[in-house]
Amino acid sequence: MPGSLESLDLVGVHIPYHFRCPISLELMRDPVTVSTGQTYDRSSIESWVATGNTTCPVSRCPLSDFTLIPNHNLRRLIQDWCVANRTFGVERIPTPKQPADPSVVRSLLSQISSPSSASPSSRLAAIRRLRSLARESDKNRSLIASLGAHRTLLSILFSSTDHPGDLALESLAVLSLFQLSECSESDCAAVASEPDKVSFLARLLFHPSSIEVRINSAALIETAVAGTRSPELRAQVGVADGVLEGIVALLWDAGASNPRAAKVGLKALFALCLVKQTRHLAVAAGAPNVLVDRLADCSSNTDAERTLATVELLCRVPAGCAAFGAHALSVPLLVKAILKISDRATEYAAGALLSLCTAVDRCQGEAVAAGVLTQLLLLVQSDCTERAKRKAQMLLKLLRDSWPDESAGRTSDDFACSEVVLPL
Secondary structure, eight states, X not given: OOSOHHHHHHTTOOOOGGGBOTTTOXXXXXXXXXXXXXXXXXXXXXXXXXTTOOBOTTTOOBOSOOOOEEOHHHHHHHHXXXXXXXXXXXXXXXXXOOOOOHHHHHHHHHHHTOTTTSOHHHHHHHHHXXXXXXXXXXXXXXXXXXXXXXXXXXXXXXXXXXXXXXXXXXXXXXXXXXXXXXXXHHHHHHHHTOHHHHHHHHHHTTOSSOHHHHHHHHHHHHHHHHTOOOHHHHHHHHTSTTHHHHHHHHHHHHXXXXXXXXXXXXXXXHHXXXXXXXXXXXXXXXXXXXXXXXXXXXXXXHHHHHHHHHHHHHTTSHHHHHHHHHSTTHHXXXXXXXXXXXXXXXXXXXXXXXXXXXXXXXXXXHHHHTTHHHHHHHHHHSSOOHHHHHHHHHHHHHTTTTSOGGGTTOOGGGGTOSSOOOOO
16 A cells, blocks of 8 residues: 555545554554454464464453454455545555465375376376465465475476476476475485486576576575585585586576576575585686676675675685686676675675785776775775775775875875775
């Protein structure tokens, strides 16, 4: 709903008190009734219970159970009221989708895992229904994961690695929807520890006719690597033939038209580059060039942070510094990122620049020409992290012989900074 409820009050729109949630005092979008008979907005009462409260917020009576019953009649009245007041800018609240029923999810999983009693078409329909439920909400995904869906879906996915059919690819699509927190370490290790499974996923990264299959494969690889504590298993995935090449190829093909491909590809590449043994392989696969390309076209701060973090990791190996140093846009984009995105992004950009300027002399002049002096002096005066400031100070000292002539004779006091002194 646009605007605040207070603004509606100012133009004379009276909002019935029983349409407001007693907890948030906002217009209810999904009213539900608890065991005491009181009605609340679903999100508000769920947050109340999630913080450990066991009583009804209004009556203070103990909740005999935590079942939330949708109040359809009240929701329809609220929707009618929204329609009646649409001339005041009130939008009709959408009809909410109800959380998945655990018994329905159990039935679907039973059908999916019973090839002897269910036909391939019915199993496929059940997987697609499960995928639809998983897409609807985080709550549904948590429920599906809690009922052991991962083991069933992984079994189907890897049952026929030579010629994966619709059942396997649909299972992969469902698995790609789960967050890392919803996956057990044993499930992740079960993928990362089997070279044949990793090779199968690497082949899917080059699926000839479906970028969705490629995205889903990259998502599962990222989950398996990030969810595995063993450095050896993580490295085993990263060094497998085709994995890094497939991730880099996905990022190239993502462009600006497929943000999910870009997001998943960046997450997978970052997870793989956290392992030291894989960084030189990532460089050989062409990661530096695609990262610079993505840095120029990041659609969100999170993507930009992850891209810069991966750049800094690859700059820790000589081949990575050489590759980034050879790209004309590396230094200007890193300088531009300082203080423009977030504290984390600033720290990563400063760290990458420090590595580049240390390893490649030409980068020092490029950084100065791109305006790094002003950025670094602002950085050491800012509220950024101490690590970012230390990197900035080290970079200033490194570049002291590269400042342009007009900077000579100026000290950091000219910039209200006493921590770094420029050469006289």
